[in-house]
Amino acid sequence: WNALPGPHWADELARAVAATLASGRGALVVVPDGRAAARVDAALTALLGDGRHALLTAEAGPEKRYRQWLAVRRGSVRAVVGTRAAMFAPVRDPGLVAIWDDGDASHSEPHAPQPHARDVLLLRAAHDRCGFLLGSTSCTVEAAQLVESGWARPLVAPRERVRAAAPLVRTVGDGELARDEAARAARLPSLAWQVVRDGLRSGPVLVQVPRRGxxxxxxxxxxxxxxxxxxxxxxxxxxxxxxxxxxxxxxxxxxxxxxxxxxxxxxxxxxGARRTAEELGRVFPAVPVRTSGRDHVLDAVPGRPALVVSTPGAEPVAEGGYAAALLLDGWALLARPDLRAGEEALRRWIDAASLVRGQDEGGTVVVVAEPTLRPVQALVRWDPVGHAQRELAERAELGFPPVSRMGAVAGRPEAVAEFLAAAELPPEAEVLGPVPLRPAAPGGPRRPGDPPAGEAWDRALVRVPPGMGAALAAALKKAQAARLARGGTLPVRVRMDPPDIG
Known part of the structure; x- marks a missing residue:
């Protein structure tokens, strides 16, 4: 389900849950963070009333969360909305399992066995013979694969409806550079300043900055x-x-x-975001500047003229929608050494642009990035599905996930070499590497696959054709069990289909 731009997706999910409950079966909705869970919670309360559903998030605290879990387990509550851990909620006789924004990294559990909420809900849908709904304003390659294989069907609005609801997206192209030579090196070319000035006449303006600080x-x-x-x-x-x-x-x-x-x-x-807010405050001294990021995330802002500087994923909802948005430093998102860099950049941009008013209301988005790049063009056309389909076709040609199945083996170089030598891999398996892993920066953000700080680790990727994933997983599991039985002391991390292949 590709939702239309705007903050109304929570109301649509609530309607799907209400329809499922009316049929006599239960419903489960998994969202990436507490802010999204609060929006779905408010929509369900408005539609169903108090006490008809359970909210399972870390912010609720262990006592309340356990009380809600028991109510679901006993069947007194048959609808659940929550973050990643809610994918295991014991909903009685489920008729619908839904996940919102499956491309968000928060859906991937960092602890063993490191399941992804999308994969767990897919298994639950098949096991319980219930409906499965994957919703987002963007589209992941995994979602495109589900549709291409025939396992899922697309729910998309007509192009005319999408164009009317989406804002006008403009890029800094060759024509703009020809009129503004300073824009070649400037972070905010003349087009961006003009859009900010025009937008502030009618409402708040969102400025997305990839880095905090x-x-x-x-x-x-x-x-x-x-x-x-x-x-x-x-x-x-x-x-x-x-x-x-x-x-x-x-x-x-x-x-x-x-x-x-x-x-x-x-x-x-x-x-960073703080420096950007300071610069904009000097240029527009009469306009309030608000920031939203990891240390202080705003949930909503009023519809009055203001500049809202936010990092990706922390954008607050504006009353009546933003009049305009600037998506700065696109190269910082696109230049990440990750297979999903383009997909993730497009997802971040569309999530922010979805909060801007539609073209009929004068909403405009300016993205400061190379206009000819595929993610930028997909944003201009508002075509995340087409982008995901092309990515899927290229990965199929190159043998990349999710078309192929892949296992990652990481650890000390000697431990990885010993593990691979002892593993009885399928004949079709192809071993890529090992190659050194960059150590995690002390005090910096850590990903599930990062090695301990100060240690030199290697990582090898084991790739098999489609249909061989179960055989690869069994071989890696057997090799890990044999290594532990022999008393292996050096840690070796094994993960199937790692989401962050760099």
Whole structure:
């Protein structure tokens, strides 16, 4: 289900749950975070009344969450909405299992056996013979594969309806650069400033910045060499206006000098949300500037003129919709060394652009990224399904997931080599690697596959053709069990179909 742009998806999910309950069966809805769960909770309460459903989120606390779990287990409550852990909720006689925004990384459990909420709900739908609903404003490659295989059917609105509901999306292309030479190096070209000024006349304007902080990445002003720490070679960051600190070891760097040319002056390589809010506040001094990010996430903002600077995923809903939106530093999202970089960038952009008013109401979105790139063109056409279908076709040609099945084996180099030598892999299996894994930065964000800080780990990928996933999983499980039975002390992490192949 590709939902129309706007914040109304929670009401549609509530209607699907109400229809399921009216048929005499239960319903389960899994959403990525507490903010989304609160929206579905409010929509269900408005539609069904109090006490007709359970809310399972970490914010509720263990006592209330356990009380709700028992009510579901006993069958006194037959509808559940919650975050990732709710995928295992014991709903009696389920008639519908639904997941919203399956591309969000929060749906992937970081602890063993590391299930994904989408895969668990697919299994539950097949086991309980109930309906399965996958909804999002965007579209993942896995969702496109479900439709292409015939397992699922698409629920999409006519193109005319989509174009009317979606905002006008503009890019900084060659024509704009020809009229504004400064835009070649500027972070906010003239088109962006004009859209902000016009939007502030009628309502709030959203500014999406990929990075939080002040100046998260720095480089030499003269030769553009990335600024590195003298002690650990980690990237230097500017968490405040005058601070300079290593992003890995946390040491201050008061007297930095470029190792290539000897210069002492720095320039911003990536500008964070706090710095962006400060710059916009100086340009529009009479307009209030609000920020939303990891430390302080806003749920909603009033419909009055204001600048709302947000990191991806933390965009608040504006009353009546945003008048305009700027999607800055698109290269920072697209240049990530990840198989899903384009898909994830498009998902982030569409999620933000969905909060902007439609074209009929004058809503405009400006994306600052190379206009010829496929994700940018998909945003301009508002065609996430077409983008996912093309990605799926290319991955099928190259043998990438989700078309092929893949297992990841990570650990110390000697442990990985020993594991692969002992594993009885299927004859069709292809081993890619091992290759070194980059250590996790101390104090930085960690992903499930990151090695412990300070340790040198390798990772090998084992790929098999479609239909061989069960045989590969059995072989890896047997090899892991045999290694532990022999008393292996070095840790080896095994994961099927890792979502973050870089």
């Amino acid at each position: 002040y100046v998260p990445r720095l480089a030499c002003e003269r030769c553009r060499t990335p600024a590195r720490c003298r002690h650990c070679a980690g990237p230097l960051e500017a968490p405040g206006q005058r601070d300079l600190r290593c992003g890995w070891c946390g040491r201050d760097e008061p007297h930095w000098r470029c190792a290539e040319c000897g210069a002492t002056r720095l320039r911003a390589q990536v500008v």
